[in-house]
Amino acid sequence: MSETTDQRWARYEKIAAGQFMQSNDTRIQDFFERMEREGSAVFADCYSGDMSFFNAPRRSDLAEIDIACVGVPFEVSAPVRAGARLGPRSFREWSRVRGPVHDSWRTIPFDLCSVADYGDIPFASPHSIDACVDQLKDIYGQFREAGIAPLSVGGVHTLTHPILAGLTGGKPVGMVHIDAHSDTSRGEFQGNRLSDCSVFLNAVLDRAIDPERVVQIGIRGSLTHYWDFSRDVGMRVIPMDEFFEIGVPGTLAEIRRVVGDGPFYFTMDCDGIDATFLPGTQLPEPFGLTTREVLQIVRGLRGMNMMGADIVELCPPYDPNGISANIAAAIGFELLCLLAESYATHHKKGRKTHW
Numbered sequence: 161m162s163e164t165t166d167q168r169w170a171r172y173e174k175i176a177a178g179q180f181m182q183s184n185d186t187r188i189q190d191f192f193e194r195m196e197r198e199g200s201a202v203f204a205d206c207y208s209g210d211m212s213f214f215n216a217p218r219r220s221d222l223a224e225i226d227i228a229c230v231g232v233p234f235e236v237s238a239p240v241r242a243g244a245r246l247g248p249r250s251f252r253e254w255s256r257v258r259g260p261v262h263d264s265w266r267t268i269p270f271d272l273c274s275v276a277d278y279g280d281i282p283f284a285s286p287h288s289i290d291a292c293v294d295q296l297k298d299i300y301g302q303f304r305e306a307g308i309a310p311l312s313v314g315g316v317h318t319l320t321h322p323i324l325a326g327l328t329g330g331k332p333v334g335m336v337h338i339d340a341h342s343d344t345s346r347g348e349f350q351g352n353r354l355s356d357c358s359v360f361l362n363a364v365l366d367r368a369i370d371p372e373r374v375v376q377i378g379i380r381g382s383l384t385h386y387w388d389f390s391r392d393v394g395m396r397v398i399p400m401d402e403f404f405e406i407g408v409p410g411t412l413a414e415i416r417r418v419v420g421d422g423p424f425y426f427t428m429d430c431d432g433i434d435a436t437f438l439p440g441t442q443l444p445e446p447f448g449l450t451t452r453e454v455l456q457i458v459r460g461l462r463g464m465n466m467m468g469a470d471i472v473e474l475c476p477p478y479d480p481n482g483i484s485a486n487i488a489a490a491i492g493f494e495l496l497c498l499l500a501e502s503y504a505t506h507h508k509k510g511r512k513t514h515w
Contacts (some may be wrong), residue, residue: 188261191268195260200515202260211252212277213313214259214493217515219276222306226273226509227499231280232296232315232323232470236289239356240443247474247485248280248313254482254489262497265462269500270513278310289354293322300326309503311496313488314472316442317343320427321359324368327425327468334373334424335360336415336461338432338454340445342379342397344389356442361389371395373422375415377457378403378432378449400447408453412460419464426461426469426495428454430488438487440479451487458494466502469495 163171181202183189192202200215212218213229222228231248261268269275281299285291300323303310312323317339324333337360344364345357354362363369372394379387380400390397396418398411406414435444437451449457474488504510 183261185266187271188266188268191260191271195270195515198515203257211249211256213252213311214255214275214277214496216270216275216277216513219274219278222302222308224274225276225278225306225308226503226507226511227269227275227496228278228303228308228310229276229496230278230310230312232312232319232472233280234283234286234292234296234315234319236287236292236316241475241478243475243477244314244316244442244473246476247315247472247488250476250482250485251313251471251474251489251492252277254486255492258489258493259496262493264459265497267497267501269496272500272504273509273513274511275496275500275513289318293318293354296322297326301329303327304329307507309466309499310468310470311492311499312468312470312472313474313492314470317356317359317427317429317472318354319472320470321354321362321366321368323468323470324363324425325366328368330367332367332370332373333467334419334422335363335369335375336419336424336426337374337376338378338427338449338457339376339429340378340381340431340443340448341383341429342376342386342390342395343429344395345383345386346389357386360395364393369425373419373424375411375418377411380447381445400449403449408456408460411457415457415461416464421465423465423467426458426466426498428469428471428491430471430473430475430484433487438479438484440475440477440484441473442475443473444478454491455494458491458498461498462501464498464502465506466495466498469499471495 233245343359374395430441434448
């Protein structure tokens with residue numbers, strides 16, 4: 161016997177009689193209730209309270225951290241426009257409404273690992289490239305010794321070289337790199353070899369990355385001579401012209417072929433995304449990747465051995481509406497989920513985030 165109209169509407173009313181943050185998935189519901197018991201808002205107001213990455217607890221004791229979310233307000237080597245040092249602050253604001261559960265995979269990174277907001281790097285000499293690079297190498301070397309996987313937000317791309325050097329300790333890893341520029345220029349820029357232009361050339365020379373396990377995606381623009389070093393040392397460069405032909409599936413196939421099963425680092429310069437979608441970056445480039453394509457590439461890395469990641473070159477002053485920071489934070493949560501899954505698989509510590 162079928163329901164009457166009144167019975168059907170009564171059923172709808174019963175289903176609707178729940179709480180604001182309530183899930184039919186008992187695992188997710190248990191997590192929501194744990195967050196509330198530990199004093200963390202399940203859904204945070206991004207304009208009030210303490211600003212932390214993805215509402216993670218603030219921690220500085222490395223022994224308590226599996227995944228460290230780190231702000232790197234470094235821009236002394238910015239070759240074009242200033243403002244990247246404000247990236248971590250804006251990212252934090254928008255990250256508060258990202259997560260805590262992945263909408264497709266249902267991954268809860270805070271149930272897999274101890275995730276923490278480590279804070280911003282307090283540069284002792286913020287106007288000295290060499291001093292900042294040395295300080296980052298030291299801090300991320302401590303992360304390596306403590307077994308921490310970092311998710312860093314910058315800041316100009318120069319920062320990725322010392323992060324990689326510190327994390328790897330001379331044992332090179334693979335890399336997936338989304339960018340408009342290959343950042344492998346030879347020689348000096350403005351009198352210094354440590355610059356945005358030579359990030360990954362320096363990382364190769366420091367034995368931080370294995371160039372034959374590197375894929376660079378979305379490369380375009382006028383600085384094509386940078387690509388020479390990349391190709392000569394064996395990096396797989398996928399310029400936008402080729403990406404138009406092979407698309408996301410072909411790109412993911414190349415990533416898995418080149419990077420393989422070993423540990424790798426993910427880095428994304430915001431200018432890898434077309435300036436139509438993400439204008440708030442130091443050197444916006446047209447004719448780039450869409451946000452949807454970047455999302456598909458990032459999600460396609462699931463199951464691989466990611467040991468760290470960063471998002472750099474977010475320049476909030478050039479996008480006062482916050483669209484760019486919102487996109488960066490959304491991609492950041494995808495990376496946090498990937499890092500948590502990878503960390504749980506390869507470290508097996510079995511501890512959770514507690515507020």
